[in-house]
Amino acid sequence: MCTSSDAIYHGTSYISREHGHFTGEKEEERGGTLTGENGGEDHGGGAATHAEGRGSSAGARRRCGGRRRSSARLGGRRRGADLADSGGGAGENGWGKLKCPRALSEIGYWFHPLSALPPRTNDLQHWLRWGYWTSPFTYAQNALAINEFLDDRWATEFHYKNATTVGEAILQIRGMLIEWHWYWICVSVLFGFTLVFNVLSIFALEFMSSPHKHQVNTDATNKMTGCNKKVETDKASTAQFIFPFRPLSIVFDHINYFVDMPKMTKYGVTEKRLQLLQDVSGAFRPGILTGLMGITGAGKTTLLDVLAGRKTGGYTEGTIRIAGYPKKQETFSRISGYCEQSDIHSPNLTVYESLKFSAWLRLPSNVESCQRDMFIDEVMDLVELTGFKNAMVGLVGATGLSAEQRKRLTIAVELVASPSIIFMDEPTTGLDARAAAIVMRTVRKTVDTGRTVVCTIHQPSIGIFESFDELLLMKRGGQIIYNGSLGPLSANMIKYFEVAIELPYMLVQVFMFVAIVYPMIGLQMTCAKFFGFFIYMVLNFMYYTLFGMMTVALTPNIEIASGLSFLVFIFWNVFSGFVIARKLIPVWWRWVYWANPAAWTVYGLMLSQLGDRTEVILVPGLPDQTVHEFLEEYLGLEDRYVNLITNLHIVIIALFAFIFFIALKHINFQRR
Template sequence: MLVELLRREKNAGIKPDEDLDVFMKALALEGRQTSLVAEYVMKILGLDICADTIVGDEMIKGISGGQKKRLTTGELLVGSARVLFMDEISTGLDSATTYQIIKYLRDSTHALDGTTIISLLQPAPETYELFDDVILISEGQIVYQGPREYAADFFAAMGFRCPERKNVADFLQEVLSKKDQQQYWCQYDYPYQFVSVTKFAEAFKTFVIGKRLHDDLDRPYNRKHNHPAALSTSNYGVKRLEILKSNFQWQRLLMKRNSFIYVFKFIQLLLVALITMTVFFRATMHHDSVDDGIIYLGALYFAIVMILFNGFTEVSMLVAKLPVLYKHRDLHFYPPWAYTLPSWLLSIPTSLIESGMWTLVTYYVVGYDPQFTRFLGQFLLLFFLHQTSLALFRVMASLGRNMIVANTFGSFALLVVMILGGFIITKESIPVWWIWGYWISPMMYAQNAISVNEFHGHSWSKPFADQNITLGEAVLTGYGLFKEKYWFWIGVGALLGYTIVLNALFTLFLTILNPIGNMQAVVSKDAIRNKDSRRSDRVALELRSYLHSNSLNGLKLKEQKGMVLPFQPLSMCFKNINYYVDVPEELKKQGIAEDRLQLLVDVTGAFRPGVLTALVGVSGAGKTTLMDVLAGRKTGGLIEGSISISGYPKNQETFTRISGYCEQNDVHSPCLTVIESLLYSACLRLPSHVNDDTQRAFVEEVMELVELNPLSGALVGLPGVNGLSTEQRKRLTIAVELVANPSIVFMDEPTSGLDARSAAIVMRTVRNIVNTGRTIVCTIHQPSIDIFESFDELLFMKRGGQLIYAGPLGSKSRNLVEFFQFQGCLKSGMAIILLHGCWMSRVHKWSRFLEWILLNTIDSRNYFYQRNRRGLEQTEQ
């Protein structure tokens, strides 16, 4: 019943009250294992719509970037922590979602008497006002720490005033910048002089808030006011048994999701077993001489090698999981043993299947001793050998911690174990200084045990010549193997011991080792000195470009200092774009009867040369999906509608030559430096007539534009592990596309992960590029009013892939204000104060506006709709 209710609410566009929704789910979930807290947090974070969608990564399609950020936040909120440190949690989120998350954090912090510290980039005004205190830090010094209400007063006392239409949070960041500080000077009777961060920090100590803070810190703390939860007696939130149970279920689910890998391994082993069965077919195998026994020894050795080698895939699978494991370990989600123990136990069925499959297929066909106890003995040996193999390669992966290093360690360990196993080189032939390797090789014990199991069977019990030994014993002795029967159990015990010891080492390495590499980029002192010495009035070097007289704004070719790379300004028009994907089985089980899910609904618009277009909407509105469809990056699903480039139908093969696409989460080679990455992109994508010197000069200009010059020699590294930070990687992604000198550029959230000043620099760069006649379209979240009004046109989408507004913004968003006033959704005074990018993502959630959207989103009689159609027709001409 609850599923049906949720389906009807979604179809009707009804958003229920959060508390009532949680109460209804609590009744429905009573007696089930699903956590009510998890359901509530998912609802608050807006993750309920993708609750059954896999997370994905750069190579696997999953949830959106904004949803990943909310998922990271939700991982901590579902716990019992009362002190939260949250770093840039709003990156990639729309302002409405960010506001909702911060409001929830504020309410929970107040209600539960907790402590929450959050660093934000470009917070919206309404979000900024939710905070109680503000810590403003620059160049490693605290400039202000105290109540939010008095932050602007402190800078006013220093002679700097926040303008009326300026976001206070942006003002606080820019007033400390040498490049932006002068515009806020308000004491016109005195000449402006740059106030350094050090001077601000010293002045704060004499400010009333600073004095109060100093007095509070000097006053001895009264221990009677200690919070009951201040002294924690446990490192983890739940009992050990619950931790173990949760990890067991988690890893079982991961095995189920990765079932393709395990099925593929089973099929691979089965095919090899079938080939082995035909090579060592019993019709050609005999039990009459020592030479016959050597052939059987080769068959047994090959079986051991295959079982041992089949565990090598554990290296790559574990290395891929290590970042998550280190994160969970450092956040005290669970101890390492709580991961290693379930992984060991869950690998037992895999070992049973693989060893049983090999034994069943090959044993009787090859012609091993027919006694059933010998069959069980071989199966038992191969099972423990496979367990040892998995544990060995887990150790190599946890020790290497890098795919290349771990594979090298694993290959070397496999080589040593095989060579010193007693078959390739017999015991008597191994040098004295390597004999210790023979005794510690797991393969030696497996080889001896499985050989003793076979050659003490009835098939090999006939006397050998005149000696007082059997043929089987003669084979063992002749090849330097032990002939005593008890070596079977020695081998079983040794392999079991290796499994236990190696899994213990695996646990130890997960406990004491950290990810390889430095967690941040290294910047030289000279680069910092050069950055600080830049003149305040010097703006980043502008991108040189070729201006055509036939561009949209009638731009004329100008003589500019530096390099000029010509290009052809192009426009893009799209009409009635619809995009459908197949409905997953999980959604069908929840009550969705349709076979296809429509993600874009009759989207029509145009991107013009010399016009900067913003694509705005809440998370899940379909902004990135629309850009992917227009850029030709969607390979699945059904696309309807028409797309034209400057009046001609789009040809994807040639379109990629004149377009660029900056992804929200891009992939870069981690072993290259910044300048090497850009030079590589320029070399492959610029025309062949551009010589090397021109390429390098152009790359250096682009690096200066996005302020990557100080990091030109820094390694890119892996995200979240080492190398460049999120902000630096974002700028590198933009630069990689700009060095291709494209005519049309798609940017998916270019300012996500950047602070206000860095975002402004990027948008000034984009503005410079647009002014040359290029066509630029950007999806954007939480823009400040300055950034929002730097755009020329706007495409505003709502959740469900429908277009609300498409057209020019006008001066101070005048056209957009008129549009909403025309619909009766906005008062004039409210429009002047609130209408900018931050409010745009929230306004459609108001009940009156939401009602209008549901009824009148697409109205062909609308004046603004007609104006958009006329502009589209003019662009196509």
């Protein structure tokens, strides 16, 4: 049985993006899939045919058709994954190039159940039959079925409508083609599809430009390759101040902030308080530049004000700790600074006088005047204002300092207090690209001194955004979307959002697939059986995905991972109990069956859908028996193992996930 093997390749593709590689799926997998379908025909045709002749075909057709169609359906999904993952790029930009081909190839998933099922009235709606005849897999399956069931070993005389042999009857019952000349027509059509697809690919590569141009960021490249000697020099020169400070971290947990609302009962508003921050948690660390981003009204400035203790009204809930100790505002105000968005300075003072005035007010009274002056000079050198030491501050937009110089002066005014923690509210707002870059360079140098710096930012450029080490992203209503490190080229954040969408994407994908295929198979339309089928498919998809991720984590490159996975899939498909029933497997190979997750899925699906059926069927060479008895005596499927089989699915998922995380953490294939 081919059970959602695209999940394996999807998992391999996902984890390969984690490692910055493109996953090349394997076309060879198609051969195993089609062989499984053919074997499914071999298994179920005789029972279905004779059941038809006895007038009790309902149970047999559903049993055999369900098994056979499940194989074809699930095998088709693998082939879809082969196509879906075959059009990507490499590295960080590979996912961007992969989006368009992958999105287009998702359309192919609609054709797999259509191609795997015959276009009969009870199975396929009239408006869907075009998908059956336009799918390449239709012709592949028909060619294989004709090649098998028109063979001499299926030539036993049997009359059913226009069929004269058992093989022809099987093909006709399943709605497939029964004339031999259709074999060569199907083969010719497949060659035609191959030619058309190759020609279209050549034309696309020749005349269509890439939707995403690769942009080289030299600053980011220098950062990644270690070309940051200047930054290290700045660290060394600015880390030693006359007035040393203690690097401190700030941790906040489950912060909620409310304000009173005016009475608006006549408008239908009954709440007395408006919540601006909802369960916000995080940490800001020394030497780490943290960006606080979000749309207007997300609560960025509100969060800064709450952490800094600048909110005089409202109601605050949660805990704030400084270096592990509960925050006390009287102490915190002496070790923290706050740079407001508006640069408010006296226009009649020089830069040096502004800093000296701030130092007089905020430094301890026992500091000597010469030390204070030396410290001011160090701060001016840090923010690159030494050349403007005697320049008048002036009026905004009229005389004196420019906008970015005023912003650097605002930062310097806070730095002369020698704070350990600095909050900055949108330091680049209202500045052009060059001015913003200068300000961010100042902020970066401030962080390199070992201070804890937090900046709110709104609509940053790519250069500014890459200056941050960590990001706290908020949405409207004061809720956190992302909180963590960015990584080179924001790789960590991209990986986070890619992983976050995997589970809902998988659930939606499986639900759509089951909703389309389940009624076509002809199984009983009851809620219990439908969701039982759905749950087994979700579990199946999950362990295949995690197996692919685990394989990539355990192997040095994607080629070895693909080869190893392909070898394992062969055993999983052959010993799943679908192509060869468990009781027909040689005794010395049955351990593979019991160790095979795909066999567990077949076991659970068969019993959950057909285990309670009592229709009598006729199987050649066996006495009359019910569907339930046939499952137990011929296929070896017993009800007492259903709970065990379901639990084994959960265990294997947890095992694959555990091995994946351990391998990802402890196995390193990098070499110098």
